[in-house]
Every structure is written in structure tokens, then in C-alpha cells.
Amino acid sequence: MNISSIMHCRRTIATGCALVCLLASGVYAQTPADALLMKGKEICIAPFYTHDTWNKYWEGSLLRENQNIGQLTRNTYSLMLGYGITDRLNAFVNLPYIRTSASGGQMKGAKGIQDLSLALKYSFLLRESMGFQWNILGTVGYSVPVSSYLSDYMPFSLGLGTSEYSGRMILEARHKTNIYFRGTTGYMHRTTTRAERDYYYADKGYYTDIMDVPDALSIDAALGAFLFDHRLQLECYYLHQNSLSGDDIRRQNAPQPTNRMNFQSASLYARVYPELIKGWSIFANYGQVINGRNVGRSTMVTAGMTYQFFTKKQTL
Amino acid sequence: MKIYRIIAVIFVFGTFLSCDKDLPTGIRYDNYTFDNPDSKGGTWKPVLLASADQIAIPQPEDISSAAYKTELENIKNAIKEGDPANGYWGSNPILRWNEIARELAAKYNLTPAPNADGTYPAPNPAQPGVYPYFPFAHPPYTARALAYMSAAQFDGMIAAWHYKYKYNRPAPHLTDSAIRPLYDHGSLPSYPSDGAVIGAISREILSAMFPLEKEYLKSKSEELKKSLVASGVNAESDIIAGDSLGRGIAKIFLKRASTDGMSKAQTPKAVSDSIANAAFSKFGWQWTNMETPQRPVGIAPFYGKLKTWNIPDITTIRPLPPPHPNSEEFKKAADELVQIQNNLTHEQRKIANWWSDGLGTYTPPGHWNRFATDFIVKYKLNPIRSARVYAYMNMAIHDAGISCWDAKYYYHYPRPIQLIDQFKTILGTPNFPSYTSGHSTFSAAAAAVLTYMFPAEKNQVDQWAKEASDSRIYGGIHFRFDCEAGLLQGKKVADLCINEAVKDGAD
Numbered sequence: 012m013n014i015s016s017i018m019h020c021r022r023t024i025a026t027g028c029a030l031v032c033l034l035a036s037g038v039y040a041q042t043p044a045d046a047l048l049m050k051g052k053e054i055c056i057a058p059f060y061t062h063d064t065w066n067k068y069w070e071g072s073l074l075r076e077n078q079n080i081g082q083l084t085r086n087t088y089s090l091m092l093g094y095g096i097t098d099r100l101n102a103f104v105n106l107p108y109i110r111t112s113a114s115g116g117q118m119k120g121a122k123g124i125q126d127l128s129l130a131l132k133y134s135f136l137l138r139e140s141m142g143f144q145w146n147i148l149g150t151v152g153y154s155v156p157v158s159s160y161l162s163d164y165m166p167f168s169l170g171l172g173t174s175e176y177s178g179r180m181i182l183e184a185r186h187k188t189n190i191y192f193r194g195t196t197g198y199m200h201r202t203t204t205r206a207e208r209d210y211y212y213a214d215k216g217y218y219t220d221i222m223d224v225p226d227a228l229s230i231d232a233a234l235g236a237f238l239f240d241h242r243l244q245l246e247c248y249y250l251h252q253n254s255l256s257g258d259d260i261r262r263q264n265a266p267q268p269t270n271r272m273n274f275q276s277a278s279l280y281a282r283v284y285p286e287l288i289k290g291w292s293i294f295a296n297y298g299q300v301i302n303g304r305n306v307g308r309s310t311m312v313t314a315g316m317t318y319q320f321f322t323k324k325q326t327l
Numbered sequence: 328m329k330i331y332r333i334i335a336v337i338f339v340f341g342t343f344l345s346c347d348k349d350l351p352t353g354i355r356y357d358n359y360t361f362d363n364p365d366s367k368g369g370t371w372k373p374v375l376l377a378s379a380d381q382i383a384i385p386q387p388e389d390i391s392s393a394a395y396k397t398e399l400e401n402i403k404n405a406i407k408e409g410d411p412a413n414g415y416w417g418s419n420p421i422l423r424w425n426e427i428a429r430e431l432a433a434k435y436n437l438t439p440a441p442n443a444d445g446t447y448p449a450p451n452p453a454q455p456g457v458y459p460y461f462p463f464a465h466p467p468y469t470a471r472a473l474a475y476m477s478a479a480q481f482d483g484m485i486a487a488w489h490y491k492y493k494y495n496r497p498a499p500h501l502t503d504s505a506i507r508p509l510y511d512h513g514s515l516p517s518y519p520s521d522g523a524v525i526g527a528i529s530r531e532i533l534s535a536m537f538p539l540e541k542e543y544l545k546s547k548s549e550e551l552k553k554s555l556v557a558s559g560v561n562a563e564s565d566i567i568a569g570d571s572l573g574r575g576i577a578k579i580f581l582k583r584a585s586t587d588g589m590s591k592a593q594t595p596k597a598v599s600d601s602i603a604n605a606a607f608s609k610f611g612w613q614w615t616n617m618e619t620p621q622r623p624v625g626i627a628p629f630y631g632k633l634k635t636w637n638i639p640d641i642t643t644i645r646p647l648p649p650p651h652p653n654s655e656e657f658k659k660a661a662d663e664l665v666q667i668q669n670n671l672t673h674e675q676r677k678i679a680n681w682w683s684d685g686l687g688t689y690t691p692p693g694h695w696n697r698f699a700t701d702f703i704v705k706y707k708l709n710p711i712r713s714a715r716v717y718a719y720m721n722m723a724i725h726d727a728g729i730s731c732w733d734a735k736y737y738y739h740y741p742r743p744i745q746l747i748d749q750f751k752t753i754l755g756t757p758n759f760p761s762y763t764s765g766h767s768t769f770s771a772a773a774a775a776v777l778t779y780m781f782p783a784e785k786n787q788v789d790q791w792a793k794e795a796s797d798s799r800i801y802g803g804i805h806f807r808f809d810c811e812a813g814l815l816q817g818k819k820v821a822d823l824c825i826n827e828a829v830k831d832g833a834d
Contacts, residue, residue: 075440078619115619117744119668119751119803159673161680164753207680210697212433212687216426218351218697262458263440264687265755 048134048148049095052322059315061087065300065307068166068266071259072304081115083166083307087125089315103130106157109169118167121160125169128154143184150197152177163206163222165266166307172204172268173224189237197229204268213258213269222268225254235280246280248298260305274303278311292317353426354700358418361709364515365833368711369489372831373482374636374718375579379489382575384568387494387518390502398562399503405557410509412554418510420522420551421480421713422700424529427547428476429689429696431537435464436687438758445620449593455538462537466690466765467630467728471589472536473692473717474636474725479532479580481718483524483573484711490572491516499562508559512709519568520561521710526551527573528580535581587634592627599624606739612652614741614760625759631733636722637824644730644819646812649740649762660806661747668752668803675801676753682766682798683754691766691795692724695773698791702781715833720776723824727772727817728765734816735760743803752803763813764805767796771817772824779825792817 049055063085067076089107096102105128112120130152138145154175156162162172179197201224209220235246257271278298285291296313300306369379376382388394416423439448439459448459455461462468496518500506515521530548534541552570555561561569594602607613616622631641638644650656667675684691699720703713740762744750757765774792778785796814799805 117617117751117756119753161676163680207677208683208688209681210433210688210694212430215352216430216433216689218353221350223350261437261687263438 048099048132049093049101049319050321051095051097053093053095053319054322055091055093055317055319057089057091057093057315057317059089059091059294059313061085061089061311061313063087063309063311065309068307069260069303069305070262074308077115079116079118080113080166083113084111086110099134101132103132104128105130111167111169113167121164121167121169123160123169124158125156125160126154126175127157128152143186146181146183146185148181148183150177150179150181152179161207162204162224162268163208163211165268165270168268171201171224173201175202176200189241191233191235191237193233193235195229195231197231199227199229201226206268211267211269213267223256224268225257225271227252227254227272229253242284242286244280244282248278248280249275250278251275257305266305270305272303272305274300274306276300276309276311290319354422354697354704356417356422356704358414358510359704359707360418360511360513361515362513362707363709364513365488365709365711366492367832368485369492371485371488371711371715371833373485374478374722375583376482376486376576379486381579382486382572384490384519384572387496387564387568390496395502395562395564398564399499399506402499402506402556402559402562403503405553406506406559408557410554410557412550414509416522416551416554416558418512419703419708419710419713420555421525421529421710421717422703423551424476424480424525424533425473425696425700425717427529427544428473428533429693431533431540432464432469432472432693433687433689435460435462435537436469436690438463438465438686441620447620447622452538452590460539463626464537464690465626466684466692466769467592467627467732468536469690470692470721470725470728470769471584471587471633472533473696474721475536475580475584476529476532477714477717477721478636479528479577480525481711481714482580483528483576484521484714486572486576487519487521487524487569488711490519490568491521494518496565498560500559506559510558510560512560515709517561517565519572520555520565521569522555522561523552523566523569524573524576525710525714527570528577531574531577532580532584535584583634588629588632592630592633594624594628596623599628602628602736603739606737610648610651610738612739612741614739615745616758617742617744617756618758622758625736626757627732627759628736631729631731631736633729635726635729637827638726638730638820639823641730641733644816645734645737646763646816649738649806649808649812652741652746656808657746657806660808661743663807664743664800664803665747665750667801668750671753671801678794678798679754679802682795683802684766685755685757691769692721692728692773694795695720695724695769695777698773698788699777702777702784706781712833715828715831716777716780719780719824719828720773723772723776723821724769726824727768727820730816730820731763731765731768731813732759734763734812735765738762740809743806750803754799754802754804756804761805762809763816764796764799764809765813766799766805767792767810767813768817768820770795771814772821773817775818775821776824776828779821779828 064082066082067074087107087109091105094102107125109125110122130150132150134148136147156172160169162168177199179195181195183193185191203221204224206220206222211217229252231250233246233248237244253273254271258269260266276298278296280296282294293316298311300309441447450459450461450463452461495516498517500508526548530544534544552566603613684694699716739760742756742761744756770792774788777788796810800807
């Protein structure tokens with residue numbers, strides 16, 4: 012296997028992690044799905060950690076502080092596995108453990124395993140033309156809560172507590188200079204979540220413990236480059252995600268899973284392939300929510316590593 | 328490729344499967360016939376009315392009159408056009424008005440946000456539309472709104488029943504068999520329209536309690552009046568008489584409301600501080616709000632001074648003092664809370680959340696009105712019996728609130744987060760003193776009245792009240808002694824209320 016395909020694989024894993032993370036809980040996402048694929052029978056393992064904090068949030072469209080929360084911290088420890096089913100079809104599994112806490116007030120934080128995510132990525136088209144390598148891919152994802160965490164405990168809750176079906180289309184154009192552009196559009200269908208109360212108000216009263224979690228649409232764009240003979244990858248990334256329905260957090264009220272959660276975020280991503288250790292890479296991501304509605308103005312720092320290898324069956 | 332296709336199919340199919348998001352926004356019930364019309368209902372003892380005929384209505388036109396015949400034709404035309412509310416009001420509109428009241432409580436149950444300088448604004452009834460909007464429908468406020476609405480509805484039904492059986496105008500379909508009513512009220516006379524009485528009273532009382540909703544409430548009551556004709560239940564003259572009777576009765580209740588002490592319940596800071604100081608010099612403790620920035624005044628310090636419905640002397644209900652924070656008894660209670668928070672089970676968490684009825688919800692009084700509504704439907708009560716359930720239950724809940732607030736600000740006992748170092752909770756701590764627990768007091772009072780009205784439900788409602796009370800311990804916001812004292816207090820209040828109910832002539 013040539014060096015370039017190893018790199019593709021490794022990079023796929025890390026961004027695949029982020030992809031699954033994104034699928035599971037869009038609002039906490041940092042980096043995008045990418046346009047690359049692992050080879051058939053290739054396995055990737057990627058542990059990573061995300062430190063997400065905010066001290067202001069948007070109550071509807073009003074950006075505010077809340078000293079009874081102070082700074083909210085969300086620490087996520089994830090383990091992701093990727094597998095090349097074929098050269099064109101890859102599968103990903105991700106499982107995060109999350110811990111939340113607030114620096115102010117007297118409310119207890121939450122901790123536990125969040126959602127199990129599964130994703131498949133398929134390459135429809137890979138073609139060279141006009142000096143670019145064009146790649147069109149599609150992903151489908153599914154995630155489901157695997158612990159009895161309470162979604163109706165925002166902003167401390169571990170996640171939205173809903174199953175999510177998602178689909179994405181990815182287009183990447185890579186120039187022979189190893190500068191690339193990528194654009195993605197995705198749709199996330201969320202089912203419902205179960206509160207531990209059978210009445211709640213979301214623009215009107217609901218007499219049920221079932222909360223409708225709004226579907227969401229996302230658009231993102233990335234500009235990046237592989238430098239130093241593919242040993243360093245740098246990427247700028249912009250994500251815009253909007254809920255398609257939902258209510259606003261009411262004045263001085265707590266958020267809830269029925270809210271319309273919109274955000275735009277910008278991130279910088281770097282990934283290094285140390286020459287000394289075969290099959291390993293380390294990566295880091297810095298992201299900032301720059302605008303939003305009913306979400307925290309999060310600053311997110313992610314660090315992780317990947318290890319990639321072929322199963323015994325296939326040797327090169 | 329094959330795998331991919333299968334996955335795609337599963338994905339698309341799953342999407343369609345999970346698209347059913349038609350969630351209930353109100354009670355759903357089957358319309359029912361009133362088996363027993365309670366023909367003696369006009370002789371029952373009203374709450375505030377001096378007599379059932381205190382508010383006069385004109386004698387109706389005879390059913391053989393030309394005017395009434397025209398009205399019957401109008402009913403047929405209205406039926407042809409269809410119910411403008413699409414069956415929403417159902418056979419017993421009082422259920423919907425109770426639901427509307429709960430909805431408004433949830434809508435207005437929001438605490439003011441702090442100003443940028445760390446001070447807090449307060450709702451101003453003279454300028455309800457300026458933030459923070461008036462009212463802040465916290466549990467005491469909601470208890471009172473529901474009590475006035477329900478007590479007035481009950482008096483309205485007694486007056487309506489008096490005239491119904493005085494004039495004995497048969498339901499429209501009994502005079503003209505071409506009329507097929509949507510709801511068959513059997514032999515219940517139709518003049519005046521009980522639905523219109525309920526609509527007018529509810530609209531008037533709720534408009535006073537939720538002034539920003541006047542237009543909404545008007546549209547609801549107008550819709551109900553049209554609906555009563557379009558469903559073949561009432562003629563226009565039934566409606567006009569009912570509407571006027573209801574307005575007259577609402578006035579009597581609103582007059583009481585204007586002088587019951589509520590306008591002074593939210594005291595200025597100086598008064599609030601002196602209440603706290605009085606408690607401190609008497610007991611050696613005082614409750615303090617723990618929010619940042621600190622709220623200068625708790626919720627409704629003088630609510631305990633409100634005029635009660637059925638408690639002759641509030642101090643006779645006041646419980647004994649809570650244990651001193653230095654005592655062994657206190658230490659035991661505090662240790663219990665820490666133990667529970669450190670080892671909270673899923674079941675305990677669920678109970679805490681299930682009963683939390685906190686900000687943005689219909690409050691514990693609303694929760695018990697929901698239960699009452701379910702029982703009224705289950706036992707197919709007619710409008711006057713329904714009104715009686717709501718009236719006595721809500722008077723008891725309101726009195727329970729007054730009595731509880733009397734204890735809260737008399738003892739001014741600190742909350743667990745104030746007395747237990749580094750204590751963190753899963754529920755937000757409310758902005759008023761700890762002792763006694765409002766949930767416990769409200770719930771015990773409501774459960775006792777519901778037991779009196781629906782004896783077969785005793786075990787169920789007692790269990791609910793106990794669970795509502797325990798929920799505050801699991802939530803970390805009340806000591807066990809707050810809850811136990813509250814349950815006893817609520818029961819005592821309810822007994823005073825039931826003493827009146829047994830004498831009203833309905834049994």
C-alpha cells in the first residue's frame with residue numbers, strides 16, 4: 012500500500028470520528044465528514060477527547076450570560092472504529108462518554124455514555140478532470156441513545172435523547188498541488204425523545220412525555236491542504252446548521268429538546284503523521300460557535316489519535 | 328452495492344416510520360350524556376352569591392313563540408354550516424376552560440430575568456405588556472386564579488340550574504325533532520345556556536388574571552357561543568341569558584379578588600427584609616435567596632395574609648417550628664438529602680422530574696386540576712357536578728397555598744442549598760423559604776377533596792400526594808420535615824373545605 016493511501020485512511024478515520032460525532036449531536040460537532048475512503052479490510056481505531064465550554068448562550072436570539080450556570084463545561088471521551096468494507100464503502104461506529112458541569116449555581120451536572128452512532132460512507136464517483144480530482148460521496152448515519160440519560164435536563168443533558176437518521180452528500184475537489192475544497196450538505200431526521208414529565212410547554216401545552224426533536228439541515232465548507240509531503244494537514248472549516256422547526260427558549264427559562272437549535276461555527280484543524288510510529292497520527296481541532304439560536308456560544312478543543320492497520324486476511 | 332441499497336431502504340423506511348409527531352395538546356375524551364341532571368342543583372349553597380337568583384335574567388320567550396321558532400331555524404342553519412370549533416368544546420366546556428387556565432399558567436409562569444446591573448425588574452399589573460410581563464404565574468398566583476375561576480363557575484352553575492328548572496325550557500331538539508344535537512344533555516333544560524355561563528365567567532375571571540390574554544379569551548368565548556348553537560345544544564336566547572348571568576357572577580368574584588390582599592402580596596424589599604429579620608430574632612435562622620445575582624424579595628411574602636375561602640383562622644393551621652439547624656434532628660434530615668443526591672436512583676430522578684411542575688409549567692395546582700379533569704371525564708359528571716369538584720378542590724388548594732405561605736414566611740426557614748455546604752441538586756430551588764413544602768401542602772389538600780368527591784380514587788390520589796411530596800426530597804430542594812409538615816397542613820386545610828362541601832346540599 013502506498014503512503015498516500017495510508018494517509019487517506021488515517022485522515023478518514025479522524026474525520027470519520029468527527030462525522031459520527033456530528034451525526035450524534037450536531038450542536039457539539041467540530042469537524043466535518045471528509046471525502047476519503049479506507050481500503051477494503053482496513054481497520055481504524057481512534058480515541059479522542061473534546062473539551063467544550065461556553066459562558067454565554069443564545070436565549071432565542073438574545074446572547075446572554077447566566078451567572079447561575081457560569082461556565083458550562085462538557086467533556087467528551089470518544090472511541091471510534093472504522094472499517095473498510097470495500098474500497099468504496101466504509102463503516103464507522105462511535106461511542107462517547109460525556110461529563111457536564113457548571114461553574115456557577117447549585118445544579119448537578121450529568122455524566123454517562125451518550126449515543127451509539129453508526130455510519131456508512133460510499134463513494135459514487137471519483138474522477139480526474141480540469142486539474143482536479145473530483146470525489147462525490149454519500150453517507151448515511153444512524154444514532155441511538157444507549158443509556159437512560161435524561162435529555163430534558165438542558166443544558167446539562169448528555170444529548171438530545173433521540174434516534175437520528177442522517178444523510179449527507181459530499182463533494183471534494185483536490186488540486187494536484189494538494190490544496191482541496193470540500194462542501195457537504197446534510198439532513199438529520201430526529202425522532203422524539205422522552206421527558207420525565209407528561210406536560211411541557213413549547214409555544215403551547217403538550218400533554219405527553221414525548222418531545223418532538225426538530226430535524227436539522229446542515230451545510231458546510233472546508234478549505235485545506237496537505238503539506239510537507241503529506242506529513243501535515245491543515246484545514247479551515249465552516250459549518251452552518253439549522254433546525255427546521257422548534258420553539259425558542261423563553262425568557263429566563265431553561266432550554267429543552269424541542270428548541271430550534273441553530274448555529275454557525277468555524278474551526279481550524281491540524282493533523283500530523285509522525286514518521287517514527289507506523290500507522291499512527293495525532294490531530295487537533297479548535298472550533299468556535301460564532302452565531303446561534305438556543306445554543307451555547309461554545310469554544311471546542313479536540314485532540315485525538317488514530318491507529319490504522321489491515322486485517323490479517325489482506326496483506327500487501 | 329447490494330448492501331448499500333439495503334441500508335438506503337432501511338434509512339428511508341425508518342424516516343417514514345418515525346414521522347408520526349402528532350402530539351396531544353389537550354385532553355382527549357369521548358363526549359358523554361349526563362345521566363343525572365341534578366335537577367335540585369339550583370338549591371345548592373353557592374360560594375359567594377347570597378342566593379341563586381341574586382343575578383336576574385329575563386323570563387324566556389315561550390317555545391311556541393315566533394321568536395323562538397326563528398331561533399330553532401337558526402340552529403338548523405348553524406348545524407348545516409358546521410361547528411366552528413370542530414368539536415373542540417365537547418359536551419362539557421368547563422373542562423376546556425380549566426385546560427385554558429392551565430395553559431395560561433404555563434405560559435406566564437416565568438421568573439423575571441435580571442437587569443444588566445444585577446437588579447431585578449418586577450411585573451407591574453398597571454403595565455402588563457412591559458417586560459417582565461404581568462403576571463408571573465407562580466404556584467400561589469395560579470392557585471388563586473384557578474380558585475376564583477372555579478368558585479365562580481360553581482356559583483354560575485347553581486344560578487343557571489335555578490333558572491333552568493324555574494323556566495323549564497326544553498332542549499331545542501325536544502321541541503323540534505329535525506334538530507340533531509351533537510351532544511345530548513337528556514332532560515336538562517336549556518335556558519339559560521350553562522355553557523355560555525361557564526364561558527362568560529371563565530373569560531371574565533381569566534381576563535382579569537391574565538390581562539394580556541383578553542383578546543384570546545374573548546375569541547375563545549365567542550367561539551364557544553357559536554359552537555353551542557352549531558352543535559344544536561342551545562338557542563341564541565339561551566346563550567344571551569347565560570352570557571349575561573355569567574358576567575354578573577364574575578363581577579361578584581372579581582370584586583372579592585380586588586380586595587383579597589393579592590395586590591400587596593409581593594412586598595417591597597424593606598418589608599421583605601423586616602420579615603426575615605423578625606424570623607431571625609425569633610428563631611436564629613433566616614432564608615436567603617441563593618441565586619446570582621441575588622433576588623431581593625422572595626415570591627409573595629404576604630400571600631399568607633390573603634383572604635381565605637374556608638379557613639377561619641390561619642394561625643390554627645400553622646405547623647410547629649421546624650428543627651433548629653444545629654439540632655440532631657436537622658442533621659439527620661440533611662444527611663438524608665446528601666445520601667439521596669449521592670445515590671440517586673433512576674426511579675427517584677423520575678419522581679422528582681414527574682412532579683417538578685416548575686417554571687414554565689402549569690404548577691402543582693395545575694397538575695391537580697388535570698387529575699380532577701380526568702376524574703370528571705371518567706365519572707361522566709354533568710356541568711354543575713364538574714364545577715363543584717373544581718370549586719372545592721381549588722378553594723382548598725388556594726387556602727393550602729395561603730396557609731403554606733403563612734408558614735413559609737413566618738418561619739423563614741432556609742433551603743437545603745443554603746444550609747448544606749456544596750450541595751447540588753437536580754431541580755432548581757424555588758425563590759421562597761423551605762418550610763413547609765408547597766407541593767406537599769397543595770397536593771394533600773387536593774387529594775383530600777378529590778377523595779371526598781371520588782371516594783373510589785382515595786388510594787390513587789393519596790399515593791400521588793405522597794409521591795409529589797417525596798419528589799421534593801429527591802429533587803434536593805426540601806427537607807423531609809418540610810414535606811411531612813406540608814402534608815399534614817394540606818389535609819387540615821382540606822378538612823375545613825370539605826366541612827363546607829358536605830353542607831352545600833349536593834350530597
